[in-house]
Amino acid sequence: FKMTDYCSKCGEKLKEDALFCANCGEKVPNKQNRFSNKHILIILIIFVILAIFLSATFLLNQTQTVKVDNVEFEIPADYVSEPLRTDVNYDGNVKSSAMGWSNKDNYIEIGVTRTPGKGINSQKVAEDLGGTPTKMYGYTGYYLEYENEGYAFVFGIKDEVCMVYVSNYDVFDDIKVVGAV
Known part of the structure; x- marks a missing residue:
C-alpha cells in the first residue's frame, strides 16, 4: 500500500x-x-x-558479594581485599573473623564473632560495646564514632555479632547486609 x-x-x-x-x-x-x-x-x-x-x-x-564467617555482605565492586585476614578461635568457644577492603578513597572492615554451637546473645554483646542505639541495614544495633579514625555499626544476626567499620561515614550507604548463611 x-x-x-x-x-x-x-x-x-x-x-x-x-x-x-x-x-x-x-x-x-x-x-x-x-x-x-x-x-x-x-x-x-x-x-x-x-x-x-x-x-x-x-x-x-556494580557490587561484589563478600562473606565474613557465616554472614554475606554486598560492597562496591571497586573495593579490593586487603591481604590481612584475621581469624581467631578462643578455646573452641568463640570464633572471630575480620576482613578489610579498600578503594582509592575509603576503607571497609567487617568483623563477625560467634560462639559455635553454644549460641550467643548477639544483641547483648553489641550493647556491651557501647555506642548510640541505631537502626541500619534493617537491624537494631549501636553506632560508634572513633575520633578522626572512622565509624562503626555493631549489630546481631542470629548468634553472630557483626561490626561494620568504615573510614568515611558515607560508605555505610554503599554496604548491604545480605544476611547469615
Whole structure:
C-alpha cells in the first residue's frame, strides 16, 4: 500500500517518483533524503544518550558479594581485599573473623564473632560495646564514632555479632547486609 502524494503548492496529485509537479512545476521534496538526514540524526542522538545512560547505570551499580564467617555482605565492586585476614578461635568457644577492603578513597572492615554451637546473645554483646542505639541495614544495633579514625555499626544476626567499620561515614550507604548463611 502506497500513500498518494500531492503538491505542496497547488494540491495537484503527483505521479509516482515525480521530481516536479506536472501542474505548477513546483519541485517535489526528496522524501528519502529528508528521512535520511533528519531522522537518522535523531535516532543516532537517542542511541548515544541511551548507551551513555546504560553504561553509567551498569558501572555505578556494580557490587561484589563478600562473606565474613557465616554472614554475606554486598560492597562496591571497586573495593579490593586487603591481604590481612584475621581469624581467631578462643578455646573452641568463640570464633572471630575480620576482613578489610579498600578503594582509592575509603576503607571497609567487617568483623563477625560467634560462639559455635553454644549460641550467643548477639544483641547483648553489641550493647556491651557501647555506642548510640541505631537502626541500619534493617537491624537494631549501636553506632560508634572513633575520633578522626572512622565509624562503626555493631549489630546481631542470629548468634553472630557483626561490626561494620568504615573510614568515611558515607560508605555505610554503599554496604548491604545480605544476611547469615
